[in-house]
Amino acid sequence: GNSVTQMEGPVTLSEEAFLTINCTYTATGYPSLFWYVQYPGEGLQLLLKATKADDKGSNKGFEATYRKETTSFHLEKGSVQVSDSAVYFCALSVPGAGSYQLTFGKGTKLSVIP
């Protein structure tokens, strides 16, 4: 079956530090990969996506590259801000019979301190 493994938190960083959250996946077929972010009390927001090998998704200074050879999609940001404090979820979807349901990792809580 499909599964996503991401590093468990919590992760605490100082402002302007470099961020990496590791994500690896197992999937049948050719998945699309996503990073979603969840701020306290809110729903999930799509942060970035990549649909094929070697694609790089980027948004708001965050980046992740679809690495088929290592089945990975690590999230990076060069300089985090306090406003980046949230829970980050790595996810995949593999189309099957017209459904694009998401399979999520367990989430990584990031806290950025001034």
Added chain:
Amino acid sequence: DSGVTQTPKHLITATGQRVTLRCSPRSGDLSVYWYQQSLDQGLQFLIQYYNGEERAKGNILERFSAQQFPDLHSELNLSSLELGDSALYFCASSVEGDQPQHFGDGTRLSIL
């Protein structure tokens, strides 16, 4: 604002009861997905509807059911509730196909 509306935001009820969670998708979105977020299981896909018809089922219990109405809003019905059903239930919608899913803010269900 994602454009996906879920009601109610909070629901507190007792074991054995039945509840209905409602989701209004973004305007124009035909697909509705339901997910459950719990501390022990994480985020899990429950069920998907597309334009009124069930398209895919995930880890949804037999005590749970859903439907999508002609106006495309969806309802998730949970019956014979157990303590373990306490969770955050999210609805997400998308236009169709491999398009990003937009999530509502969720309904927090607490079973006492």
